Amino acid sequence: MVHPKRLLAAVSTVLAVATWVPPAGAATLKDLLDEVSGDTPAPCLETITTTAVPVTRPTGRCAADTVAQLYLRLLRDRARLAVVRDAVAYHRQALEAQRSRLEGGGSSEVEVNKVNVEFHRWQLREVEVTHEVRSAEVFFIHVMTRDPTEFVDPTPDEAAWPADEAAALAALDARLRLSVDERGLAEVALQRAWIDYESVQREVTLLEPMKAFAVDVLAASERGYEVSQVSLGTLLDLASDRFELEEAYLAAGTRRLLLQVRVLELLGRRDALD
Amino acid sequence: MKPTHRVFCALIAWLGLFASAQSAGAASLAEVMDTADGSAAASPPCLALPETEEVPATLPSGRCAGAIVARLYLGLLRDRDRLALMRDGAAYFREWLEHLQPRLDQGGRSPAQSLMAEVERKRLQRREAEVARELRHAEAFFVRVMASDPKDFGSPAVADGALPEDETRALAALAARDDIPLEERAAAETALRLAWIDYDSAQQEAALLGEQHRIARQLLGALEQQFEYSAASFIDVRRALVGLVNTEEGLIHARVRETTLKIRILELLDRRNAVE
Numbered sequence: 081m082v083h084p085k086r087l088l089a090a091v092s093t094v095l096a097v098a099t100w101v102p103p104a105g106a107a108t109l110k111d112l113l114d115e116v117s118g119d120t121p122a123p124c125l126e127t128i129t130t131t132a133v134p135v136t137r138p139t140g141r142c143a144a145d146t147v148a149q150l151y152l153r154l155l156r157d158r159a160r161l162a163v164v165r166d167a168v169a170y171h172r173q174a175l176e177a178q179r180s181r182l183e184g185g186g187s188s189e190v191e192v193n194k195v196n197v198e199f200h201r202w203q204l205r206e207v208e209v210t211h212e213v214r215s216a217e218v219f220f221i222h223v224m225t226r227d228p229t230e231f232v233d234p235t236p237d238e239a240a241w242p243a244d245e246a247a248a249l250a251a252l253d254a255r256l257r258l259s260v261d262e263r264g265l266a267e268v269a270l271q272r273a274w275i276d277y278e279s280v281q282r283e284v285t286l287l288e289p290m291k292a293f294a295v296d297v298l299a300a301s302e303r304g305y306e307v308s309q310v311s312l313g314t315l316l317d318l319a320s321d322r323f324e325l326e327e328a329y330l331a332a333g334t335r336r337l338l339l340q341v342r343v344l345e346l347l348g349r350r351d352a353l354d
Numbered sequence: 355m356k357p358t359h360r361v362f363c364a365l366i367a368w369l370g371l372f373a374s375a376q377s378a379g380a381a382s383l384a385e386v387m388d389t390a391d392g393s394a395a396a397s398p399p400c401l402a403l404p405e406t407e408e409v410p411a412t413l414p415s416g417r418c419a420g421a422i423v424a425r426l427y428l429g430l431l432r433d434r435d436r437l438a439l440m441r442d443g444a445a446y447f448r449e450w451l452e453h454l455q456p457r458l459d460q461g462g463r464s465p466a467q468s469l470m471a472e473v474e475r476k477r478l479q480r481r482e483a484e485v486a487r488e489l490r491h492a493e494a495f496f497v498r499v500m501a502s503d504p505k506d507f508g509s510p511a512v513a514d515g516a517l518p519e520d521e522t523r524a525l526a527a528l529a530a531r532d533d534i535p536l537e538e539r540a541a542a543e544t545a546l547r548l549a550w551i552d553y554d555s556a557q558q559e560a561a562l563l564g565e566q567h568r569i570a571r572q573l574l575g576a577l578e579q580q581f582e583y584s585a586a587s588f589i590d591v592r593r594a595l596v597g598l599v600n601t602e603e604g605l606i607h608a609r610v611r612e613t614t615l616k617i618r619i620l621e622l623l624d625r626r627n628a629v630e
Contacts, residue, residue, distance in 0.1 A: 132405045135544040190580065193573040197597060200566035204559060204604075211555035218547045222540070313590070 107226045109151050109234045109341070110353040115224075117144040123258070123346045125265045127272065133219045144350075147224070148341045154216040155233055156334035160327055161209045167323040168206055171199040174319070178312075191312050198316050202323070236340050240352030245274045251347045270346050277339040283332045291325040298322045381506040383427050383617070384629045389500060390414055390423035398534050399622045401541045409491045413499050420626075423500070424617050430492040430504060432610040433485050436603055440482035443599045447475035450591075467588040474592055478599070512616055516628030521550045527623045546622050553615035560608040567605055570598040 116138060124142035128149055138146040175195045181187035220228040242248035252270050253263075298318045304310035344352050390413065400418035407429060414422040450471045458468055496504045518524040528534075528546050574594040580586035620628055 132402070133548055135401050135541045135548065190573060190576045190586075193569050193576070196569045197566060197573060197601075200562055200569065204562050204566070207555055207558045207562065211551060214551045214555075215548055218544060218551065222544050222547065313593075 107220075107228075107230045108232060108354070109148060110350060112147050112151060112224065112226065113144040113345075113350060113353070116147050117141070122262075123266055123269070123348070125262065125269050127269075133215045134223065137223055144345060145342065148345075149338060150216055150219060151231060152233075152334050152338050152341070154213065154220070154228060155231055156330055157209055157212045157216065159330050161206070161213060163323055163326045163330065164202060164206045164209050167202040167319075168199070170319060170323075171195065171202050175199050194312055194316060198320070234337065234341070234353045236337075236344060237352040237354070240344065240349045241340070242343070242347070245271065248274055248343060248347065251349075255348050266346060270343065273339055273342045273346065277336065277343060280332055280336045280339060284329070284336055287325065287329040287332055291322075291329050294318070294322040294325045381502045381504070382508070382630070383424060383510040384626060386427055386496075386500060386502055386507075387420040387424050387626065387629075389502070391420040398538060399542060399545070399624070401538065401545045403618075409495045410499070421618065421621060424621075425614060426492055426495060427507060428510075428610050428614050428617075430489065430496070431507060431509060432606055433489040433492065435606045436485045437482060437489060439599060439602055439606065440478050440485060443595070444475050444478040444482060446595060447471045447478065451475070454588075470588060470592055474596065510613065510617070511630045512620065513628040513630060516620060516625050517616055518619075518623070521547065524550055524619060524623065531624055533624070542622065546619065549615055549618045549622060553612065553619060556608055556612040556615055560605065560612055563601060563605040563608050567598070567601045570594065570601050574598050 122141045124145045126142055128142055128145040133150065134146070137143075175192070178187050178192045178195045182189070182192055217228050220226045220231075242251055248270055249267060252258075252266055255266075258266055298315075298321075301310045301315050301318050305312065305315045341353065344350060398417060400421045403418055403421050403425070407425065409426065410422070413419070451468055454468050454471065458465060493504045496502050496507075518527055524546055525543060528542060529539075531542075534542050574591070574597075577586045577591050577594050581588065581591050617629055620626060
């Protein structure tokens with residue numbers, strides 16, 4: 081027989097799960113950051129490298145940075161999922177085409193298997209990225225009680241962005257709330273964030289044309305393959321490049337946004353995220 | 355010569371047995387977890403495992419001690435199989451070198467082929483050294499800190515029916531636990547949801563990798579044959595073998611992750627007795 085206390089606990093949990101509805105309305109990054117750290121937070125002086133999804137609401141002065149990372153990572157992974165699904169569809173189509181060729185005597189089992197291995201590789205990637213998205217959504221729905229379908233990419237106000245590192249350091253210096261002890265640490269944190277920002281900015285600039293070229297090269301190679309000027313191995317390599325560069329571009333764009341948020345947080349300029 | 359089939363058969367047989375194998379020694383996973391937990395065995399569940407898989411220098415303490423030790427135990431079994439895989443892969447390339455040598459001597463093959471085989475062999479030996487280091491650290495932990503003999507470790511089995519059929523049933527089973535403080539219920543529920551998502555994903559990965567592995571083996575076998583009559587290059591064979599090793603390593607990881615998560619879910623539901 082089930083103990084009444086256990087039964088009550090089970091019923092209340094099931095009811096809570098069944099009846100809970102996330103609050104309506106857009107959930108901007110700024111809203112969430114305000115919620116976890118208040119309007120005038122002390123800056124986070126550590127480097128946040130969260131990989132696991134927390135089971136409780138983050139607390140302390142780095143709570144905002146942790147939530148920002150989870151928020152932006154979720155948006156990135158949703159975009160990645162779309163790219164990976166395109167890759168799965170592309171390879172599914174290539175596999176079907178190769179099987180048709182095999183039936184017509186224009187291919188071999190080896191060629192079919194080469195495409196099939198790639199098809200499975202992208203299916204695996206889809207499972208991995210879906211897993212990331214689902215885990216982050218659990219955090220926002222059940223821990224932050226927010227609807228992640230309402231999340232939007234922040235667009236930092238350009239006027240609030242420092243012109244260069246010196247201007248950023250000067251703005252930090254003007255922050256009155258920092259104690260003398262923390263000023264040095266905050267400067268190091270800001271310099272690190274700025275170096276990372278410049279580096280990722282360069283990465284984004286390089287990746288943008290690369291991903292466009294990869295699309296064109298793949299299209300040209302597909303035509304070359306049809307007239308036996310390009311091997312299947314080369315074609316599969318180029319298809320990988322095309323989708324992986326797209327993923328890398330998304331990742332770099334998210335890292336850039338995250339570093340912008342980090343710099344603005346260090347400067348106490350969260351309002352610029354509105 | 356077809357070294358592929360011989361080299362990779364033993365490991366595949368083990369992978370198939372992973373879920374059902376059982377250690378006969380005195381160092382089962384459940385026993386080791388009980389030792390780590392000590393008197394804290396009946397405490398509320400571990401809500402968040404530390405992110406790092408670093409081997410600790412002392413006996414883990416607190417409510418996550420059992421879970422930390424379980425991860426190390428299963429990681430050790432995983433690394434043993436990874437080590438065997440790297441050794442098999444390196445042996446494969448050594449056999450290729452021996453296979454190619456007479457043809458090289460007769461001028462029938464390019465010396466670049468044997469150099470490529472040698473480079474791949476060294477690459478796998480490097481990975482072997484890395485895995486061996488991780489394995490030695492884990493073994494030292496169990497010998498020195500846990501006073502148990504890792505030679506006796508075996509793959510755990512889970513009693514039939516102990517794992518809930520789906521997430522909803524798992525959440526209901528968690529709700530029925532009356533030893534979780536009210537203020538921790540929400541966190542425990544989130545931990546279970548996340549563990550279930552991880553488990554679901556590990557299962558899907560293992561299934562896909564199993565299929566990918568079958569295709570990769572088939573591909574390598576066919577390319578080896580084609581190589582004999584110069585219809586495939588050694589670059590093709592090398593690439594297929596590297597792909598096979600990577601897929602197999604991924605499969606080892608996925609299977610162990612699946613078991614680790616099954617145990618994590620059982621721990622959250624206070625069902626350690628189901629781990630045999």
